[in-house]
Amino acid sequence: MSLTLADARVVTPEGIHDGWLAIEDGRITHVGHGRAPRAGHSLGGRYVVPGFVDIHNHGGAGGSFPTGDQDGARAAVELHRRHGTTTLVASLVTAAVADLEAAASSLADLCDDGLLAGLHFEGPYISRARCGAHDPALLREPSPREFERLVKAGRGHVRMLTIAPELPGALDTVRAARDQGVLAALGHSDATYEQTLDGIDAGASVATHLYNALPPLGHRSPGPVAALLQDERVTVELVNDGVHVHPAMLRLACSVAGPGRTALVTDAMSAAGMGDGDYELGALRVTVSGGAARLAEGGTIAGSTLTMDVAFRRSVTEVGLTLSEASVAASLTPARVLGLDGQIGSIAAGKTADLVVLTDELEVAGVMRRGAWLTEPR
Incomplete structure (x- = not known):
């Protein structure tokens, strides 16, 4: 045609x-x-x-990727497509290994069909101190052998693993992920500046939702944010919903990393495209009020209700990117992260x-x- x-x-x-x-x-x-x-x-x-490319997305339209439910996943993909996301990676959250395997196996069918562009394990190998909206009872020490089980369940569709580099076994797991063609992303971490650099040297190349679930920048203890922003090997994810990060800090990240190392993501959960109310993210209850998703107990941010068109628009109107820069951050940079920039x-x-x-x-x-x-x- x-x-x-x-x-x-x-x-x-x-x-x-x-x-x-x-x-x-x-x-x-x-x-x-x-x-x-x-x-x-x-x-x-x-x-x-160009169509938006979202490499960190937990669901929408009432559907939640972590459950592995295919009908819910299809509804979520349809919602995000209506908002311009033509390529989407399904993100899971911390769960028992058997449950992660089951969800990955189910969602791999949708990857086979071309509905999803891959799978992302956000957890269970993350810091208890920075676990955010992940169930701390289900966190585990990283294990290359165990991660191989998750990769096998995904049948060649696992694209990314979020991991805290300071944990025992983390660097070996980062290397194992790299050797299996899986991106290692550093996040939900309490690492020092030096430990973060160790993770990058081991092969990590993405920062999971920069600033969030990480120690803040410090002038004597710079922590992971400084290491991730400064290192040319790292692409930084940013959630631009007006809740996760102040526009001034978004401008700082974009000025340091530039559009070529900045990937706008939604971190959306099942409430995206829905109204305020009660939802779930993994095993945890989430309350959405005024469009902001937070854990029912404790009030920690629990993903977002963001769509990529809003993230794109805010990057122009609130952050000050040009349309070309915003397009690179919303499409070309995340496509490059996935190795798809020759196609999309x-x-x-x-x-x-x-x-x-x-x-x-x-x-x-x-x-x-x-x-x-x-x-x-x-």
Whole structure:
């Protein structure tokens, strides 16, 4: 099927231009400037950006990836697609190993079908002191052999493991993850600056939701945030929902890491797209009030109700990124983390036609995935 998208403001890593796109068999074949050479679907001067790539997401629309329930997972994916996320990694939370294996095996079916882009184990190898909305009774010391069981359950679809580098066995597990093609992400950690660098040297390359569930920056004890921000080998996740991180600290992270090492993520849980009320994240009860998700006991932040379009928009309006910079952070950088930047993440000839059409107010007007409209702009 051939399609021309005309009268667009095309957002690329290099900037924005008035132009058009040609799409054939699900791929972008031409990215043009000015007037399209033939009649096509007019976007009416609206922005077109690459589909968003979310590498840290626990669910939405009432569905929770940690349960492994496939119907709930499908509902969550559909919700996030409507908000522009065309590539999504399903994140699990700390649980008994047998339960993690069962959930991974179930969700691997959806990876086989192309619904999910992979699986992320956030826990159980994290710090008790910084466990956040993870059940401390289920935390474990890292074990390369045990992690191999989880990878096997995921049938080749495990993409990332969040781990605290200071724990016994952590560095060996980071190396084991690297050797199996799994990204090691440092997070939910009470590590020192030096222990964090040890984790990076062992092969860790992602910071799980920077600032959150980590010791704060200190001028005498810089801790993991300074190490993760400064090291060029690390991509930092940021949850830009107005709850997790103050805009000033988001600006600081973006100024140090730049869009090329910044990945906007949602950390969304089942309440995304739903109203305030009571929910669950793993084995823990969560109360959502005013759109903020917190543990019913203790009030700790428990994921978010964020969607990527809101994270993108806030990165422009609250953080001060340009549209091109925001697009890199929401699409190209996370695609690179997954090793998929040759296929998705930016608007370029030869790449998959995963696209989001945005109004002047940066609201979603249309979503295309693999050359087919999921929501067609009018």
